[in-house]
Amino acid sequence: MTQSVYLQTYGCQMNERDSEEILGMLVAQGYALVDREEDADVILLNTCSVRAHAEERAFGKMGLMQKLKRERPGLVLGILGCMAKAQREEIFRRLPQVDLVAGPAEIYDLPELLAGVAERRQHGRLGASARLMAVDRKVRPLDRRPATDYRAGETTAFVTIMEGCDKKCAYCIVPTTRGQEVSRPMEEILDEVQHLARGGYRQVTLLGQNVNSYGKRFPDGSGWIGPGRRRALLQIEARPRTEAASEPEASPLVDFPALLRAIDSKTSIERVRFTTSHPFDAHEELFRAMAECRSVCEFLHLPVQSGSDRMLRAMRRGYTAESYLAQIARLRALVPHVALSTDIIVGFPGETDADFEDTQALMERVRYDSAFVFKYSPRPGTEASGWIDDVPQPVKERRNQAILELQARISRERLETWVGREVEVLVEERNRRGQLTGKTRRNTTVVVEGPDALIGDLILARVARVTDTTLIGDVMDRAPLAG
Numbered sequence: 001m002t003q004s005v006y007l008q009t010y011g012c013q014m015n016e017r018d019s020e021e022i023l024g025m026l027v028a029q030g031y032a033l034v035d036r037e038e039d040a041d042v043i044l045l046n047t048c049s050v051r052a053h054a055e056e057r058a059f060g061k062m063g064l065m066q067k068l069k070r071e072r073p074g075l076v077l078g079i080l081g082c083m084a085k086a087q088r089e090e091i092f093r094r095l096p097q098v099d100l101v102a103g104p105a106e107i108y109d110l111p112e113l114l115a116g117v118a119e120r121r122q123h124g125r126l127g128a129s130a131r132l133m134a135v136d137r138k139v140r141p142l143d144r145r146p147a148t149d150y151r152a153g154e155t156t157a158f159v160t161i162m163e164g165c166d167k168k169c170a171y172c173i174v175p176t177t178r179g180q181e182v183s184r185p186m187e188e189i190l191d192e193v194q195h196l197a198r199g200g201y202r203q204v205t206l207l208g209q210n211v212n213s214y215g216k217r218f219p220d221g222s223g224w225i226g227p228g229r230r231r232a233l234l235q236i237e238a239r240p241r242t243e244a245a246s247e248p249e250a251s252p253l254v255d256f257p258a259l260l261r262a263i264d265s266k267t268s269i270e271r272v273r274f275t276t277s278h279p280f281d282a283h284e285e286l287f288r289a290m291a292e293c294r295s296v297c298e299f300l301h302l303p304v305q306s307g308s309d310r311m312l313r314a315m316r317r318g319y320t321a322e323s324y325l326a327q328i329a330r331l332r333a334l335v336p337h338v339a340l341s342t343d344i345i346v347g348f349p350g351e352t353d354a355d356f357e358d359t360q361a362l363m364e365r366v367r368y369d370s371a372f373v374f375k376y377s378p379r380p381g382t383e384a385s386g387w388i389d390d391v392p393q394p395v396k397e398r399r400n401q402a403i404l405e406l407q408a409r410i411s412r413e414r415l416e417t418w419v420g421r422e423v424e425v426l427v428e429e430r431n432r433r434g435q436l437t438g439k440t441r442r443n444t445t446v447v448v449e450g451p452d453a454l455i456g457d458l459i460l461a462r463v464a465r466v467t468d469t470t471l472i473g474d475v476m477d478r479a480p481l482a483g
Contacts, residue, residue: 002030002031002032003030003031003032003041003042004031004032004033004034004039004040004041004042005023005026005031005032005033005034005040005041005042005043005044006033006034006035006036006037006039006040006042006043006044007019007022007023007033007043007044007045007046008044008045008046008061009045009046010045010046010047010048010054010057010058010081010083011046011047011048011050011054011081011082012048012050013158013205013207013275014160014207014208014209015046015047015048015081015082016152016158017158017159017160017207018046018080018081018104018107018160019046020150020151020152020158021107021108021145021146021150022044022046022080022107022110023150024146024148024149024150025108025110025111025146025148026110026111026114027148027150028146028148029111037065037068038068040075041074041075041076042075042076042078042114043065043068043075043076043077043078044078044079044080045058045061045062045078045079045080045081046080046081047079047080047081047082047083047084048081048082048083049081049082049083049085049086049087049173049177049379050082050172050173050174050379051374051377052377052378052379053377054083055083055086055087058079058083059094059095062077062079062095062098063094063095065077065097066095066096066097066098069097070097076099076100076114076117076118077095077097077098077099077100078098078099078100078101078102078113078114079091079095079098079100079101079102080100080101080102080103080104080107080110081103081104081107081177082103082104082173082174082177082178084101084102084103084104084135085103085104085105085135085176085177086173086176086177086379086380086381088101088133088135089133092131092133098131099117099130099131099132100113100114100117100131100132100133100134101131101132101133101134101135102132102133102134102135103134103135103136103137103177104140104163104177104178104179105137105138105139105140105141105163105178105179106134106135106137107140108140108141108144108145108146109134113132113134116132117130117131117132120132137179138179138180139163139164139179139180139182140163140164140178140179140182141219142163142182142184142219143219151201153428153429154200154201154456155200155201155202155203155426155427155428155429155455155456156201156202156203156204156205156426156428157196157201157203157204157205158204158205158207159189159192159193159196159204159205159206159207160184160207160208161183161184161189161206161207161208161211161214161259162181162182162183162184162208162209162210162211162213162214163178163179163181163182163208163209164178164179164180164181164182164209165178165180165181165209165210166180166181166210166213166216167210167278167280167316167318168316168383169315169316169317170314170315170316170382170383170384171315171345171348171376171379171382171383171384172379172382173379173380173381173382174209176381176382178209180217181209181210181213181216181217182217182218182219183208183214183215183216183217183218183223184218184219185218185219186215186254186258186259186262189206189259189263190262190263190266190267193263193267193269194266194267194268194269196269197267197268197269197270198268200456201269202269202270202271202426202456202458203269203270203271203272203273203426204263204269204271204272204273205272205273205274205275206259206263206272206273206274206275207274207275208274208276209276210276210277210278210281211256211274211275211276211277212256212277212278212281212282212283212286213256213278213281214255214256214259215253215254215255215256215258215259223254224253224254224255255285256274256286256289257285257286257288257289260272260274260286260289260290260293260296261289261292261293263293263295264293264294264295264296269295270295270458271295271297271426271441272293272295272296272297273297273299273443275301276301276303277300277301277302277303278303279302279303279304279317279318279319279323279324279327280317280318280319282300282302282327282331284330287330287331287334287335288334290331290334290335290338291334291335297441297442297443298335298337298338298339298441298442299338299339299340299341299441299442299443300331300338300339300340300341301340301341301342301343302324302327302328302340302341302342303342303343304321304324304342304343304344304362304366305317305343305344305345306344306345306348306351306355306358306359307321307358307359307360307361307362307363308321308351308354308355308356308358308359309321309358310350310355311348311350311351311355311358311359314348314349314350314384315345315348315384316383321358321362324362325362325365325366328340328366337442338442339369339442339443339444340366340368340369341368341369341370341371341372341443342363342366342368342371342372343371343372343373343374344359344363344371344372344373344374344403345374345375345376346359346373346374346375346376346396346399346400346403347375347376347391347395347396347399347400348376348384348391349376349384349387349388349389349390349391350387350390350391351376351391351399356399356402359403360402360403360406363403363406363407363410364406364410367410367413367414368407368410368411369411369414369442369443369444370407370411370469371403371407373400373403373404373407374400375393375396375397375399375400376389376391376396408468411468411469412466412468415444415466415468415469415470415471416466418444418463418466418471419463419464419465419466420462420463421462421463422460422461422462422463422476423440423444423446423460423461423463423471423473424440424441424458424459424460425438425439425440425446425448425458425459425460425461425473426438426439426457426458427448427450427454427455427456427457427458427459428455428456429455430452430455431447435447435448435449436448436449436450436454436455438459440471444470444471445469445470445471446461446463446470446471446472446473447470447471447472447473448461448472448473448474448475449474449475450475454475459475459476459477460475460476460477461473461474461475461476462474462476
């Protein structure tokens with residue numbers, strides 16, 4: 001009898017892609033996908049642990065699913081992803097009906113883990129004795145990626161280029177839940193991107209916790225390992241060919257700008273985006289690749305987190321506000337029409353009014369197109385979790401609202417400069433109002449009226465008006481912009 005599975009995803013785009021891989025594996029095993037929990041034999045939550053709120057949402061959702069299991073004891077409940085790794089035994093304590101807990105590094109084992117739950121039940125093991133926990137692997141084995149492929153959309157696709165993070169930001173749980181950085185081989189990524197292009201996809205988004213450190217470490221142990229080694233390879237590549245060839249250690253540098261250039265020159269994909277970038281590793285070579293590669297979109301998400309040098313030191317970010325602003329200036333010199341987004345944390349331990357004002361001032365100087373704003377919440381296992389969370393919640397709320405209002409004003413002002421201009425739009429779907437919606441190269445949402453035949457097309461639209469977050473336009477032409 002065919003088993004059915006329901007999967008709900010929380011968190012980042014990495015989790016969304018992980019869920020696609022999970023569904024691909026399960027479909028290959030004969031599972032049927034369902035859209036309602038009530039129709040499922042297996043209910044899985046792929047979770048996030050970056051914020052406490054994300055964890056509580058997952059705990060709350062699975063609490064409701066436990067009620068369903070009391071009515072249907074054969075139902076299998078599983079929690080996957082970063083919360084599974086971070087919370088471990090706490091999940092079984094708070095959610096005694098859960099059968100399976102598996103971390104991000106174990107998702108490729110999921111078919112076997114579900115089979116293990118079924119086997120334990122067949123042998124009469126019930127309750128706690130039938131549970132399985134798989135959270136001990138430190139690094140996801142990228143060489144075991146499933147051959148099957150499942151994609152949620154037909155126009156844009158996620159492509160994971162690396163796993164893990166080697167940074168030690170004081171507030172971040174990701175290095176604990178995702179493990180150390182490991183990059184996929186370039187040729188494997190190029191094959192996947194070209195396969196998607198041939199399948200009709202127009203855009204890929206390259207995913208990693210810090211894509212700018214791509215190439216640092218590959219599964220076979222090769223890679224540029226650290227910034228010193230990377231600088232040496234760059235210097236060798238910059239020398240005349242005969243001189244570089246005389247160096248016995250000379251080898252081609254495989255880093256993120258090299259990957260972007262390879263995708264641009266060796267595949268037929270029309271648009272390339274990427275996320276997320278860490279400012280410490282954002283450099284001239286990246287900005288030049290963005291400027292020179294036709295397919296790479298003019299958009300960069302570069303999380304600053306704070307505009308206060310004191311807070312940046314406490315967060316262990318590795319840069320100052322001025323060095324960050326210098327990067328932005330250089331990027332805009334090379335890519336004049338680039339759009340920028342960022343992440344902001346308010347209420348980090350020790351943040352004073354002056355620190356907060358520094359963040360507001362930096363946002364006024366940069367004038368981001370959009371920003372994600374978060375109220376600090378301690379994450380167990382991080383360095384900052386041992387510090388006093390001394391910013392009162394009402395102060396966090398006020399600062400959060402002030403940043404949201406500031407960014408809303410700036411975003412609206414920047415959008416209004418596009419009224420009357422033409423933009424290239426990749427039409428992706430219909431929204432809830434029945435309008436066609438898509439994105440510009442600068443990652444701005446555009447809404448137009450038109451037939452279904454435009455879905456998946458690159459079109460020209462003239463912007464007639466704007467909302468706080470969206471351009472409203474009229475279709476001008478189905479032909480893409482030249483160049």
